[in-house]
Amino acid sequence: MKEKEKTKTKDVALLLMAGKGERLFDELKVKKQFYKFDGKELFLYSLESLALSGCFRDIVLVVSKEDAEKTADIVHNDPLLQKTDISIILGGESRNESVGNAVKALRRRKGNFNILIHDAARPFLTVDHVKNIMAKTYRADALTYAIPVADSIFHNAGKGIQYMDRKDLYQVQTPQVFDYRKLLEIYDDGYDPDCTDDFSKAVRAGLKTLPLPGDLILFKVTGKDDLLLLKRLSAMPVE
Numbered sequence: 001m002k003e004k005e006k007t008k009t010k011d012v013a014l015l016l017m018a019g020k021g022e023r024l025f026d027e028l029k030v031k032k033q034f035y036k037f038d039g040k041e042l043f044l045y046s047l048e049s050l051a052l053s054g055c056f057r058d059i060v061l062v063v064s065k066e067d068a069e070k071t072a073d074i075v076h077n078d079p080l081l082q083k084t085d086i087s088i089i090l091g092g093e094s095r096n097e098s099v100g101n102a103v104k105a106l107r108r109r110k111g112n113f114n115i116l117i118h119d120a121a122r123p124f125l126t127v128d129h130v131k132n133i134m135a136k137t138y139r140a141d142a143l144t145y146a147i148p149v150a151d152s153i154f155h156n157a158g159k160g161i162q163y164m165d166r167k168d169l170y171q172v173q174t175p176q177v178f179d180y181r182k183l184l185e186i187y188d189d190g191y192d193p194d195c196t197d198d199f200s201k202a203v204r205a206g207l208k209t210l211p212l213p214g215d216l217i218l219f220k221v222t223g224k225d226d227l228l229l230l231k232r233l234s235a236m237p238v239e
């Protein structure tokens with residue numbers, strides 16, 4: 001194995017890729033994180049940005065057992081990843097479990113550090129997105145990118161359509177970054193399993209939080225519309 005680049009930071013990045021990709025499976029015939037987009041598996045796009053940012057001591061990929069070997073092979077064959085320390089940990093049935101497995105597995109590391117969590121299903125993470133959020137960690141215990149809701153928005157459950165004031169509404173994205181020991185405490189204490197991300201857990205736990213202006217390009221590949229978007233983006237250079 002080639003010598004890994006030594007960095008001073010103790011910070012860690014988690015790339016979440018243990019999902020089943022069910023909503024797009026019929027279309028893609030493969031879990032979306034392994035879909036080959038312009039010749040490269042989707043998860044490699046954000047992984048390369050994490051690696052090239054130079055912000056992390058190491059990167060942990062959270063994968064399902066059946067994909068562990070395949071993932072290791074893909075990573076091993078990517079020339080851009082040769083200088084980065086990358087390991088694999090097994091995820092769980094839900095996103096919450098996947099994060100929990102990885103967060104708990106790091107508890108024996110010495111001291112404290114920041115932990116960045118990113119969905120591999122958001123492929124267009126750039127080095128700038130990473131550097132920008134990591135540069136602001138001194139300001140809060142939990143940070144996330146979030147974008148203001150641009151469209152009119154209504155709620156439609158039981159009582160009919162009720163328009164909401166979009167002025168104060170935001171869509172929450174990843175990456176999200178946390179003070180590691182504080183996030184570990186949340187996972188050790190137990191949390192509401194309905195939380196769909198980790199920033200919400202930090203909000204409920206009363207940590208010091210900081211939302212940062214997000215970016216449309218950090219969209220999550222979730223349904224068919226996102227595939228159309230991917231195809232359109234394929235014709236354009238993405239910074």
Ligand code: CTP
Nearest residue numbers: 017018019020021022023093094095098120121
């Ligand atoms: N994820 C994970 N472990 C799980 C479920 C999700 O690591 N048990 C990850 C996914 O791989 C993805 C991110 O969390 O990068 C966001 O989840 P989502 O978009 O819902 O992806 P999937 O769960 O794979 O898709 P689907 O819900 O359509 O099955």
Ligand code: MG
Nearest residue numbers: 019020021095
């Ligand atoms: Mg899911």
